[in-house]
Amino acid sequence: MARTATPAGDPDAPVDTRRDQMLDAAAELIAERGLSRTRIADVAARVGTSPALVMYYFATKDELLIEALRHSEAGFYQAAEELLDRPATLGERLATLVDLTITVESQGEVRGHWGLWFDLWAEAFRHPEVARDRRALDEQWRDLVRRVVEAGINSGEIGEIDVQTFAVTWTALLDGLAVQVALHDEVVTPERARDIALDFAAGALGLA
Amino acid sequence: MARTATPAGDPDAPVDTRRDQMLDAAAELIAERGLSRTRIADVAARVGTSPALVMYYFATKDELLIEALRHSEAGFYQAAEELLDRPATLGERLATLVDLTITVESQGEVRGHWGLWFDLWAEAFRHPEVARDRRALDEQWRDLVRRVVEAGINSGEIGEIDVQTFAVTWTALLDGLAVQVALHDEVVTPERARDIALDFAAGALGLA
DNA sequence: CCCCGGATTGAATCGCCGTTCAGTCACGGC
DNA sequence: GCCGTGACTGAACGGCGATTCAATCCGGGG
Numbered sequence: 001m002a003r004t005a006t007p008a009g010d011p012d013a014p015v016d017t018r019r020d021q022m023l024d025a026a027a028e029l030i031a032e033r034g035l036s037r038t039r040i041a042d043v044a045a046r047v048g049t050s051p052a053l054v055m056y057y058f059a060t061k062d063e064l065l066i067e068a069l070r071h072s073e074a075g076f077y078q079a080a081e082e083l084l085d086r087p088a089t090l091g092e093r094l095a096t097l098v099d100l101t102i103t104v105e106s107q108g109e110v111r112g113h114w115g116l117w118f119d120l121w122a123e124a125f126r127h128p129e130v131a132r133d134r135r136a137l138d139e140q141w142r143d144l145v146r147r148v149v150e151a152g153i154n155s156g157e158i159g160e161i162d163v164q165t166f167a168v169t170w171t172a173l174l175d176g177l178a179v180q181v182a183l184h185d186e187v188v189t190p191e192r193a194r195d196i197a198l199d200f201a202a203g204a205l206g207l208a
Numbered sequence: 209m210a211r212t213a214t215p216a217g218d219p220d221a222p223v224d225t226r227r228d229q230m231l232d233a234a235a236e237l238i239a240e241r242g243l244s245r246t247r248i249a250d251v252a253a254r255v256g257t258s259p260a261l262v263m264y265y266f267a268t269k270d271e272l273l274i275e276a277l278r279h280s281e282a283g284f285y286q287a288a289e290e291l292l293d294r295p296a297t298l299g300e301r302l303a304t305l306v307d308l309t310i311t312v313e314s315q316g317e318v319r320g321h322w323g324l325w326f327d328l329w330a331e332a333f334r335h336p337e338v339a340r341d342r343r344a345l346d347e348q349w350r351d352l353v354r355r356v357v358e359a360g361i362n363s364g365e366i367g368e369i370d371v372q373t374f375a376v377t378w379t380a381l382l383d384g385l386a387v388q389v390a391l392h393d394e395v396v397t398p399e400r401a402r403d404i405a406l407d408f409a410a411g412a413l414g415l416a
Numbered sequence: 417c418c419c420c421g422g423a424t425t426g427a428a429t430c431g432c433c434g435t436t437c438a439g440t441c442a443c444g445g446c
Numbered sequence: 447g448c449c450g451t452g453a454c455t456g457a458a459c460g461g462c463g464a465t466t467c468a469a470t471c472c473g474g475g476g
């Protein structure tokens with residue numbers, strides 16, 4: 001029945017398979033219009049084929065959409081990891097994390113992925129399976145923060161602190177700020193959000 | 209929680225018009241299933257009538273849903289205002305605000321309104337009109353926080369501080385924490401979220 | 417009593433998708 | 447060349463749900 005499995009044969013060769021194109025297209029569309037308003041026909045159109053082919057690759061619409069969410073978020077974290085791989089000071093890394101989170105929509109590659117998060121949250125709120133995924137994603141994100149901070153501790157840039165509490169608090173703060181920015185709150189401009197996030201981090205970590 | 213149609217008039221029901229019943233029902237349903245999965249027929253059923261009557265009161269489905277969102281959130285803020293009306297120390301009031309925000313689902317009157325927020329955010333992200341509403345709501349919320357803090361300053365409980373920045377930061381933090389709690393993140397338990405929120409406030413405000 | 421208008425309804429209508437199906441098409445292997 | 451198979455398609459099919467409509471129902475004012 002299921003054709004869900006990825007092309008098991010080729011070990012890391014063909015990256016831009018039809019399936020992936022569809023996942024990308026779906027992710028874009030979800031970000032733009034939202035989960036519920038994303039039709040199979042739209043995805044098909046964006047990839048330049050017929051709805052039937054989409055069904056050929058994904059058993060059901062839900063499967064496509066959910067997998068698109070996963071796909072997209074995974075890409076986000078991968079990008080984040082790469083950005084943090086290069087050497088930098090703790091301060092620079094924190095700034096990178098902030099900029100990654102508080103993205104003013106549109107701009108380049110890291111598309112308006114906040115549209116995705118909103119829908120992901122709404123979905124996770126009622127579907128345990130999605131909720132599980134989301135939790136894993138967030139844990140991954142907190143882990144990133146933790147590692148960055150620990151690196152700072154080990155390098156002597158800052159003293160010992162409760163890394164876990166900092167991670168939980170700071171990521172929550174970032175989420176909250178990002179929501180406001182994504183929703184164009186006049187009071188919470190991107191710059192202001194950035195300042196707040198960095199100030200808090202500096203204060204909590206005891207940075208210059 | 210409303211149940212079957214109460215035939216005769218409630219003794220003290222002020223304005224429990226059909227319209228309001230529908231708005232309440234719609235809000236409940238949205239919280240439970242989400243905007244997109246809330247059908248007119250569902251609302252009708254919950255109020256104990258036919259879909260046609262719903263159309264009689266609301267020109268279109270969207271109108272009903274959007275208005276239901278407004279209706280519900282307005283109720284929330286009103287409840288908040290009332291809670292803060294009674295005399296209390298700054299610390300107690302802050303705790304009240306936290307508890308109002310970080311509600312473990314179900315619980316009494318202020319039902320799982322987080323389901324509503326997620327959908328509201330998602331909707332606001334793409335519809336300017338809804339976004340405007342939402343901004344107003346949040347400004348109202350920040351204002352509440354501001355007034356509470358200012359009361360604390362005036363009463364001498366704490367010293368002067370940048371009230372606006374505190375409000376922006378703290379509400380963002382609350383939102384972020386509430387998201388995690390609403391989504392049952394294992395790392396961010398309700399108690400932990402509460403502690404974090406109150407600790408931050410205490411620190412930022414210079415409270416005991 | 418009768419009439420009027422608002423409230424209410426059951427039964428259509430109708431458009432919009434998701435999904436299915438019965439095939440083509442292209443191509444590599446034989 | 448022929449076959450098999452997997453990619454791909456156009457054209458249905460079917461159901462779900464919003465919206466419409468022509469009636470009823472009912473209470474109150476005249």
